[in-house]
Amino acid sequence: MEQQWRRATGLCSQLHAANASTGRLSTFAIRSSFFFTRFDETHTPPIVRIAATRGVNLQLYLLILFEAQCRRRYGSAGPSPLPLSSHEEALSWTSLTFSKATENAGIKVPISSRANRERQVRSALKRLADEGLIQRNVGTPPRAVMALDESGKHRKETAFYHAPDPFEHVIRLPAEFVTQGWLYLLTPAEIRFYFAFRHLEKRYLRRPGAYFSPEARTSEYFLPRDVYESHLMLHRLGLIQRVKDPRRRSDGKLVDFHSYAERGEKWPIHLFKLGDDSLLHRPAYGPVRRALLNT
Known part of the structure; x- marks a missing residue:
């Protein structure tokens, strides 16, 4: 597990540095609508519905937001260029994800730990899309993922993700929350x-x-x-x-x-x-x- 953690955090650092032409992202911002509901509202915040004890739903959505903020400091982030899968040393949603997926070697057709992790990622992407937190199969290539606003499906209309501005209701964490692997552990x-x-x-x-x-x-x-x-x-x-x-x-x-x-x-x-x-x-x-x- 430590080896996989080191690989994933190394790729997060690579992602963090990849779009640093205007300066590296220093703080990771998350809108309060993702985890907070005012007394006069009746719906539960999206984090409640996706934060399963097992699975990678929450981890993956936060990675999607982090990637969007690394790529775009202001305005609409648009579709992510990252593919669903790649080899372990290249950036993709599967290689960035850390999980306890293990190899199924005792069956007729063995399934690798990576294949199991990819299956987890596919399942998580479907759940996030069902909750109105992302869109799948958009952009170029057509399999790309695009973040939507953190408030999810409770908005009356689809709201594409924009990097938070300084006046929005957000929490801000050091970018190292992701690049040093706290998100994973x-x-x-x-x-x-x-x-x-x-x-x-x-x-x-x-x-x-x-x-x-x-x-x-x-x-x-x-x-x-x-x-x-x-x-x-x-x-x-x-x-x-x-x-x-x-x-x-x-x-x-x-x-x-x-x-x-x-x-x-x-x-x-x-x-x-x-x-x-x-x-x-x-x-x-x-x-x-x-x-x-x-x-």
Whole structure:
């Protein structure tokens, strides 16, 4: 897996550098409509529908947006020139994708890990098209992919993807979130929480830290309990800091849970802060491996 991760991140760096005639992309911007819904809206944001625990839907869409922003800083991005597949050392949607696809050698007609990964990519592209996030089979060559606006099929008309301007509601991450492989190694749940909290803290008028109220968590960002709990791993990685609270133990559990229940009081909400973005400038593999091993 490490070898495939290194290959994919190397290709991401190559993609990042390929269109650097006007300067390399420094920040990767994602519109809030992709993961956030206002209280007066009833639909779920697209990230909820595509971020399956298994599969590469979310990873691939973010790669498509990243490629579009590397290629075009302003205006409509148009169709991507990348093919669906190529040999491993060349840029394509299959070679850029990182997954746990393995070789099926024990069957009558063996299927390589690459063929399985290509099948995952084809399936993900179909799902993204069904959600109104991309168009397939456009441009030259006709198999090309074109990004659509992050709000997806909830728009009344097809909205072609434009690179975000400085005044739009976006979150901005260092480009190294992709080129250093964090996109590949964070789970869809961790990415959902991380994007939501970057947006939430920005809404707190840049005060250091923010409280993730149950209302915001469930009605605006649609984070169920299992996705919310992904903050534990993000805290371990240093991407999110959970501020110490004397009312809670080191594992986050309340010191005197029963007294809160008996009095019918609301439990104190965690205060979180964003970690230092400089962490994202380092390769993701080492920190993630150490965090998984809890070392």
